[in-house]
Amino acid sequence: MNLQATPLGIGESKITGAFWHGFTEKARTQVIPYQWKALNDQIPDAEPSRALRNFRIAAGLEQGEFYGFVFQDSDVAKWLEAVAYSLMTHPDAELENTSDGVIDLVVSAQQPDGYLNTHFIIKGLDKRFKNLRDDHELYCLGHFLEAAVAYKQATGKDKLLNAMIKYVDLVDSTFGTEEGKLRGYPGHQEIELALVKLYGVTKDEKHLRLAQYFIDERGNRPFYFNGEHPKGTTNHRYHQSHAPVRDQKTATGHSVRALYMYAGMADVARETGDESLLSACRTLWEDVTRKQMYITGGVGQTHHGEAFTYGYDLPNDTVYAETCASIALVFFAQRMFNIEPKGEYADVMERALYNGTISGMSADGEAFFYVNPLEVVPEACEKDWGRKHVKAQRQKWFGCSCCPPNLARMLTSLGSYAYSKRGDTLYVNVYAGGSVDTQLASGTLGLDIATNYPHEGSAEIKIRQADKNAVLALRIPGWCEKYDIKRNSGIFYGDEADGYVFISDLRANDTIVLTMDMPVTMIQANPKVRENTGKAAVTRGPVVYCLEEADNGKNLHRVNLPFDANFIASYDKLFFGGAVRLQSEGKRMVCEDGDALYSKAAPASYEDITLYWVPYYLWANRGAGEMTCWVRCNNAIIQKKEK
């Protein structure tokens, strides 16, 4: 394997560009405090979390029953992880004090042998590790490991880390191939990637080997879950435990489990140099991103099992596309990129970042989508139980609230996705604006990036200091057909390789300006995608647009987008903090009140209308209404060339 890249440390960049600064600040100043209230059951009219109360009960500080899902603990862990990332860029003594208190509480519930899961501490330790398939103990541990590692990196404090290492020791002595151990693995993957993160700070081979064990053991016969459940039946595909991971060729089952696993596989492959595992990752990557991914970076086509279905099956209205699944896709993409830095990985990461992840959060940061549909008719969500999982408006908090804290931790750690470094090269993957100060192989590189991306297609990079060997790799997104780079006053002629232009010989005070044409583009889906045949989506740069009832009225299925429509893009600074909105020509099929349900086909009548488009990530901020990303665009046929 070649030299690998690593994500930039979160403290090594500051994100100040208008777009992402808005989101990361929302995460820091709105979501983290809001979720703190949620964890403490202080959100009116929302389902209580009681996650912290569970820890108080488990620690013997309060009397009561366990409340919530078996994985309720993980919400606390994800909140702590988000706090840790936030502290890296925005030190906050009060917040750190609060989270120190949470860590004290968490650790006080730990059992003498290291075990730490409030569900089983409260309900009976005799049942621990008895139902790995359903009980999420290793999943919760994974999230606490991620939190502990982040908290150590942010604050230098290792109380949570040491507690979790103790828990890992217990897990390591319980599971494995050695005589006397259980050959189990988690029903919900997550611990695999978390153990590799732990290994990153401990450098203890045991931690890597345990991750490797969980990956390698999964799906072997006889199936472990069958042994756990001799009477029931297990849908092994749901858990990706139907086959050894290296034999899995298509993404299947619960999409978050799948993508956490793929990310963990990539982690283990990276650390061990296991080519067969990396090859499996590539195969699964291609299946997910070339056959089963929505244009928004949404994944998981069906709410039955919150699962993948099969290639080119991408229904827009019955979709699941859980926020967490898109976040997990970002994780997977980031890891694949760092193993082999290629634009393809960054393109998918960008697609999910600008669309299917942040669509999960309202503009005010206080309401969240679990499901991110590409087409919504509110009446269907109310009256068809097959679409009841789709909501036309974000909810305040969920009984199963995995998505909000997951978004918070992704946003507060955005710098680790925006930048990677390999040897002396700094990769700029996301034009997020702000500054970078990092140590490369030979020396330091410091720079500032001014950009209004993705509202505009340009970025100005000023080098503050640069080692003579430092190389800047600027990403040219897959959507970009035309760009130029100016270095100081002259045009820079650099070759593009794998989606990046490499600029070396950097000097302090160099100014590099990347300008990308960012026209509005009509996108077609592969003809194999049944649901989008004869339709087009509209994008501008990385941003997918949609039509909303608020701007375009009801019955969006009657709207037609002419193939040669002209678009006007304009920045509306008043639209939820500023966003580029589009207008285009459009047509709407005329419908008379007296029209029969079925009648002899006749040419449809269309009226000319103006279509108003908003970024998908901002949809559903103006009340419940229809929305669609894919719009009928039948005129394509008019211009067809016969074969």
Added chain:
Amino acid sequence: MNLQATPLGIGESKITGAFWHGFTEKARTQVIPYQWKALNDQIPDAEPSRALRNFRIAAGLEQGEFYGFVFQDSDVAKWLEAVAYSLMTHPDAELENTSDGVIDLVVSAQQPDGYLNTHFIIKGLDKRFKNLRDDHELYCLGHFLEAAVAYKQATGKDKLLNAMIKYVDLVDSTFGTEEGKLRGYPGHQEIELALVKLYGVTKDEKHLRLAQYFIDERGNRPFYFNGEHPKGTTNHRYHQSHAPVRDQKTATGHSVRALYMYAGMADVARETGDESLLSACRTLWEDVTRKQMYITGGVGQTHHGEAFTYGYDLPNDTVYAETCASIALVFFAQRMFNIEPKGEYADVMERALYNGTISGMSADGEAFFYVNPLEVVPEACEKDWGRKHVKAQRQKWFGCSCCPPNLARMLTSLGSYAYSKRGDTLYVNVYAGGSVDTQLASGTLGLDIATNYPHEGSAEIKIRQADKNAVLALRIPGWCEKYDIKRNSGIFYGDEADGYVFISDLRANDTIVLTMDMPVTMIQANPKVRENTGKAAVTRGPVVYCLEEADNGKNLHRVNLPFDANFIASYDKLFFGGAVRLQSEGKRMVCEDGDALYSKAAPASYEDITLYWVPYYLWANRGAGEMTCWVRCNNAIIQKKEK
């Protein structure tokens, strides 16, 4: 209310036209014997029924446990009813002997107070009538009443009828508004229409009043089902018990329950002259048939609750459209027609008869669909749990086997749908071919109809004998734009009223020839139907056509039907007993293997192909494959006139 029509007695017509004779003979010679085997658990590789065994156990003739659904008894009743109709047209001593034996068995299980339901006789009579919402006792009684009435009419034997009257007496003394009675009503409607049938033979007002009670009591507050289930919650809409029936404006909930109820409402309205009830029937009729009905006469848009959803929501692939629901729609249509003979009712009846009902049965009469989709992709049925209820091939028998015997009883009683009489008028609703001999108000009418309908659009009617007041009302279907009628050698100029042409002054040896143009017609759905926008369906006469993978390959969503396509219709005598197949011009969108999942929209390439169409009722007789009724027809836009 005006003079009402009545269905022709089943023994008053013989059906010998090629099309329906094929189906009715299949019902008589294949389905009834096949279902007899099924009831006796003699079908290899199929789920056992054990319905007769339940009766033997209940009668104390055999030891064992109750098996099957709580409504397992009804399969026996529906089989008996089908047998009775069959005996009316085809006396069969052996079959009558067999069914006499079944009746002996059924009656031997009856309790001293009249109660007769094997589930509760076996599992404990203390639970009887305690859970009307779920337990189907009144539903099963309804089916036995229908069977008993039919058997009496067929054979003159009243053993089953008397037993059921005794059971009705028990029900009548248990339920009602009088002091001391339970104010309950069935969770699954059916007994209402059955009691009116019973009233038709007994003329006992008590039977009509009990039907009326069940209709009038339903949906009153406080909700009876809430009292039965103080701790649980009831989805009252599912049971159509959310409001008094006269206040129900839209079809909602479980579609078979709903339509059986509407049929029962129409029956009670007819017998009592209750205008408010008839008005409710008309409102619900319009909602069902003008907003919630598939082009096939399928009803029930979602498998969640096997239910209606809302107006113009007609998804083709996640549809339910249970065979029983289309049969129930035929029942409702027949009743509405007989109250006010209008072509609209006959048109819907015809739509369901030629498409969504008989599609439930395989060409060999041995396999059945529960769900009748309008679009199938076998891979989706396997891999998306949201479409797993849709099968790409008919099944041998179902654990819940309501549909096969329901089809059998509809087919064996087809004459009562094909013909109605009112005063001196005989209505010919379905051109089924064969003979009619009936007593009209003033005298008799005997005639023979020779037709190859719906393969051809003509029918030749020879009058054998006719009272001087007799009038023949020939239906001109709603699909028919052009027809002529010849009476003997001359053109007959008669006015068409409400979809019928009335011919009076009939003489023996008159020959009347109706010739209807039956071109292939492209049909559009109302523009409010999201799923069919930009698509067309193809019909010829009453028959809806579809494309199957067997003829047209996979990826039917890539097929385009030019708006001006030419069709060739030809009778294929070798195609499952003879059917009209169609060919047309078509185009198929070209898809290259390397096509990206998303790419910049470009004019699609199309290749010219020939499309091969088969009648929808014959789909899925050649193995599992894709199928679609609605085909993209975007060229409509080319010809559009701008407003």
